[in-house]
Amino acid sequence: MDPVVNPYTPNAGKKPPALVGRDAEIAGFEILLKRLAAGRSAKSLIVTGLRGVGKTVLLGKFEEIAAAVSWRTGTHEVTPETDIRPLMARLARSALYEISPPARWGAKAKRAAGVLKSFTLTFTPEGGVSVSLSGADQVPGKADSGDLDADLTDLLVELAEAAADHGTGVVFLFDEVQFFDRPSLTALIVALHRVVQKDLPLTFVGAGLPQLPALAGAARSYAERLFDYPTIGSLSRDAAATALVEPATELGVDFEPDAVDRALDFTEGYPYFIQEVGSVVWDLAESSPIRSSELEAAIPLVEKRLDESFFKVRADRTTELELRYLRAMAELGPGPQRSGDIAVTLGYKGSEQIGATRANLIHKGLIFTPGQGLNEFTVPQFDRYLRRTFKLERKPPMPRKKRDS
Ligand SMILES: Nc1ncnc2c1ncn2[C@@H]1O[C@H](COP(=O)(O)OP(=O)(O)OP(=O)(O)O)[C@@H](O)[C@H]1O
Ligand SMILES: [Mg+2]
Incomplete structure (x- = not known):
């Protein structure tokens, strides 16, 4: 089949042509936003799962959903080097500017800008170089203590108040959250806890590896009650079949049922493996329908590709x-x-x-x-x-x- 129109997406975080099997998580996120918009409390989310199951893709979908209801979003992929103070300052700043242009800021947004200024001053003594906020007046006693937990709490509460005042909300979407160091994760949990107590429209969605709930629980024991922890994994047989077949069908290409079975057995429903199989067999197949013999021929090639990329990068570390x-x-x-x-x-x-x-x-x-x-x-x-x-x-x-x- 023509490789130029190959519809499969064997790339990290790439939105698949058919995003299947995640309806419950998507519905859960929509409810979360609606509750917060209505001034009700709702738990933040931490999505966990193994490598390649679609956590990043799901975060991307959540971002789209939030944007569609005009919520402001701040995204980040955490690494072991992530420094949470400048990160949160930068994200809070863009959220604040997106909430409304400074010329139309109400009293709450102006105050949030002042608090943000104090927050940045505690790590850039020369005057908040990385986050210029001309015109905003510092709010003495807010976000200027040097204590990360307290300062981040002040910042997020004021930002959420500003968002509510302008009839919107803010959602932070962070990937690879297991890489946060303990003080950063603790500060985030403490700050979110305060925001939740005040029923403000600001929330957090984290994605990461399965050890994340334990890390959050070790940072603060109430993290257990602050977050919902949906786990995503391999797709059900039906969903996996759809993920494989639908992108081809849309281009007028079918699969023989035996070929689908073979692909599902090999991939065990893991989203990333499905994309690799689809991609390889598409390029290899002569014409529609894709036959099981072609799938059989594709599997060693897929295995080689997985070995050389997905698996090898892990072993190399x-x-x-x-x-x-x-x-x-x-x-x-x-x-x-x-x-x-x-x-x-x-x-x-x-x-x-x-x-x-x-x-x-x-x-x-x-x-x-x-x-x-x-x-x-x-x-x-x-x-x-x-x-x-x-x-x-x-x-x-x-x-x-x-x-x-
Ligand atoms: N629901 C889905 N249906 C079909 N394919 C999917 C689905 N979710 C993700 N994929 C595909 O699976 C692959 C992995 O997705 P993604 O990068 O989001 O996984 P991840 O869980 O973030 O992995 P990692 O832990 O390595 O970052 C991508 O190729 C993506 O296109
Ligand atoms: Mg990912």
């Missing part, structure tokens, strides 16, 4: 010991594995000796803890990749003690 740990974990199969079993597979007596390696892998986002002492890959089908690519290596034998002669 590990040290030798970390990779050995992952490989031992893969030996035990998919699904949660006990730390103790992994240690034994590696040739250790107990998990304590490799606790630091495990902690690093969690920190790098390659594994997460679905329950105490358990470990699971954040990347679907990573176990298969590791088994077919790397040899299981046990701990190097300890040097023998010399015998006294």
